[in-house]
Amino acid sequence: MKSSKFIGLLFCVSTFMLLVGCNQKVLSFKGESENWIGSYKTQISEDSEDGAYVVKYKGENPEKIKVLNIVINDGESDFNGDGKALDENNELSFPKKCTDCLTTREDKEMIIDIKWDGHHENITLEKKD
Numbered sequence: 346m347k348s349s350k351f352i353g354l355l356f357c358v359s360t361f362m363l364l365v366g367c368n369q370k371v372l373s374f375k376g377e378s379e380n381w382i383g384s385y386k387t388q389i390s391e392d393s394e395d396g397a398y399v400v401k402y403k404g405e406n407p408e409k410i411k412v413l414n415i416v417i418n419d420g421e422s423d424f425n426g427d428g429k430a431l432d433e434n435n436e437l438s439f440p441k442k443c444t445d446c447l448t449t450r451e452d453k454e455m456i457i458d459i460k461w462d463g464h465h466e467n468i469t470l471e472k473k474d
Contacts, residue, residue, distance in 0.1 A: 368390050368391060369388055369389065369390045370388070370389045370390070371386070371387070371388050371389075372385075372386070372387050372389060372396075372449060372451060372472060373385070373386045373472070373473045374386075374455055374470035374471060374472050374473065375470060375471065375473050376455075376457070376468040376469045376470040376471060377468060378459075378466040378467060378468045379404075379466060380402060380403060380404035380464070380466060381400055381401065381402060381403065381404075381457075381459055381466055381468055382400070382401040382403055382468075383398070383399070383400050383401075383457045383468035383470055384398070384399045384470065385397070385398045385399075385441075385449075385455060385470055386399075387441065387448075387449055389448045389449065392444065392445050392446060392448065393443065393444040393445070393446065393448070394441065394442065394443050394446065394448045394449060395440075395441075395442050396440070396441045396442070396449070397438050397439065397440045397441065398415075398417065398422070398438065398439055398440075398441065398457070399436055399437070399438040400415060400436065400437050400438075400457065400459065400468075401434065401435055401436045402431055402435040402436075403435070407431050407435040408430070409462070410430075410431060410461050410462060411462060412460075412461055412462050413425075413437070413459070413460075413461045414459070414460045414461070415437075415439075415457060415458070415459050415460075416457075416458040417455060417456070417457050417458070418455055418456055419456070422439075422441060424437075424439050451472055452472070454469055454470065454471055455469070455470040456468070456469055456470075457470060
């Protein structure tokens with residue numbers, strides 16, 4: 346008798362987890378410019394989003410980068426990293442988290458505008474499967 350209750354409870358919990366998991370979607374966007382690689386990975390559920398942008402410098406002398414300004418989608422998000430060094434992988438990441446918000450669309454390209462030490466490049470991020 347106890348084992349049938351346990352199996353019933355296990356079935357209910359499994360069904361609940363499956364339904365909750367089905368309401369979430371993971372999107373991944375990537376792009377590249379001459380000196381930078383950009384990506385955005387996010388998990389979306391109904392009206393909330395939890396993701397992170399990552400930019401990676403692929404040029405020479407990453408330790409010399411001192412002034413870094415990043416603008417995403419004409420000001421939707423921006424980051425002023427004056428004095429913040431790239432990590433040991435030559436990367437800088439910053440989160441995007443919101444609730445009760447408009448979430449990222451699958452068909453939308455994103456533009457990352459990067460300015461550093463007198464240089465300027467744009468990265469177009471496109472959805473990856």
